[in-house]
Amino acid sequence: MKLSDFDFELPEELIAQEPLAKRDHSRLLVVHKDRDSFEHRQFKDLIGYLKSGDVLVMNDTKVLPARIFGTRISTGAKIEVLLLKQVSERRWETLVKPGKRARVGDRISFGNGLMDGEIIDHTDAGGRIIEFCYREPFLQVLERIGTMPLPPYIKKPLEDQKRYQTVYARQEGSAAAPTAGLHFTPELLGEIKLKGVKLANVLLHVGLGTFRPVQVEDITNHQMHEEFFEMTPESAGIINDARQKGGRVIAVGTTSVRCLETSSNNEGIVIPGSGMTDIFIYPGYKYKLVEGLITNFHLPKSTLLMLVSAFAGRERMLEAYRLAVAERYRFFSFGDAMFII
Template identity: 45%
Template sequence: MHLSEFDYNLPPERIAQTPLEPRDASRLLVLHRDTGEIEHRTFRDLAEYLAPGDVLLLNQTRVIPARLPAHKVPTGGAAEILLLRPLDDRRWLAIVGGKHLQTGTQLAVGQDDGEHLIATVVEQRDENQRVIEFDAPVEPYLDALGEMPLPPYITTPLADPNRYQTVFARQDGSAAAPTAGLHFTPEMLVDLKRRGIEFAYCTLHIGLDTFAPVREDDITQHKIHRERAVLLPEDAQIINQAKLRGNRVVAIGTTSVRTLETAAIRSAAYGTPYNDPDSVQATLASLADTTCPWRPVIAIDEATDLYIIPGYRFRAVDVMLTNFHLPRSTLLMLVSAFAGRDQILHAYEEAIQRDYRFYSLGDACLLI
């Protein structure tokens, strides 16, 4: 398939710049995959589409203040560090902005006469990615020295940084929020539980690699980067029990989708040798039509490189809740794989005509 097949025109005014209050006041476009029918609801109507015993899979990752203003030592030239993921206690993979940032360049984070860190560029990666090494573990300094890493299409300052966190965020590590989860309130979660809806949790720490532009015209040639995904045994058990009794698993966001489907692929391949144990894509290529109905998923803790495009066969996800995604993005390809490219693009066009709010701080879409 060609990249141009995943394009659409979005008026700039449709990009949400601020979150709605309360969280569950967002609109909800409901797309019925079997018929193509579209409904227009609000997010607090979500419970009407769920049944007792259904399981919501929530990504409990927490966004860290990963954007670090910096300056070069000793020249004072402006720079910026965006932390992507830790490599050990002092080394991080990061996107580094600034001029002439070669291996050996030192960057000061914070004020020289106050609390500060020194970061050294120790390796150059693709484009503006660098491996940097701090002179001390950076985590204790993030709240004081770091800023919330909002996507570049959000130009309005966020009045409350907690609005870029889900209410169930627990595990520090993301450079971006799992935005489909931003719509939930504590009261809504309590209400869903009272209705018999169950919850399972996963952790996928989101790096900006998730949003890396696809440059190849043939989308199959795009290489997706790896992100750490965790599904604990107790959560895998909740999912498997729901599947066995005929309930649905509702993935909240594309990060939950990739975690759940990675766990399903590993389950289907359990006990089967394959060429590259570190690559989900290699595992997937080694499977024909293997299914594991008695154990749909297994617990995982690994870096997933699962790249979902049309033609992918979903093994565990029954329903997907997600926001509206950028044109030509891997996330738009993922939802197209789940609901059909033509149906997704038609739904997006109707959402634009009806003034839905798009992207990270925008409205939600339920694919059932």
């Protein structure tokens, strides 16, 4: 398939620059896979589409305050570093600005000496490997000097850093939020559980793939970046039990989809485990167990749009996106949501 098959017109003013005051007051476009009909709801109405016995699968990764600002020790020049993926105890794959001046051997000071870093290598994707030196625990240092790594299309500063975390975020390690989960509140999750819907947590740390555009016209030649995932025995048991009893597996976000589809065999049975995944889902892919998908509205020509098109059909998804534009839905990380069933 061609990259141009996943393009659409998006007015810039529809890109949400800040979250709504209340998480579950986002709009919800309900897309039915088995018929050409759409429903306009509020996110809190999601509960009306869930059934007792369903299982809601959520990625409980936590976003690191991964954007840090420092100075090059040799010149005093300002430099910005975005942490993407930990490759060893003190070494991280990063994006650096300005990148052209970031050379192997350069040393950078962060937080007035709280942490130093040395560029030790280049990556294939144009990033840098940096080895850090710090005296306090690394996560404590990041909490003091780092900021949330908001996507480049969000220009407005985020007043409350917690709004770029899901309410169930638990395991730190992501360079971006699993944004479909940002709409949930503790109260809504409580109501969902009372209805008899099971909740299962999975883990996929969002990394470089989120920032990497597709640059080939033949999308089958695109290579996804590896990201760490984990499926615990407990969550695998919850999901397998729900399926055996006739419940639907509903993924919260594309990262949960990637974890689920990586962890399942051809019979749709989830196998516990962890490791790296570079699964690339695009039309033609046969889903093994995901039967419902909660997702935000994605960038044109993105791998995320390809994933949801594989789930619901490319023409149906493009029609849904045209409708969302016409109805002035809010797009991307802080935007509105879609429930595909």
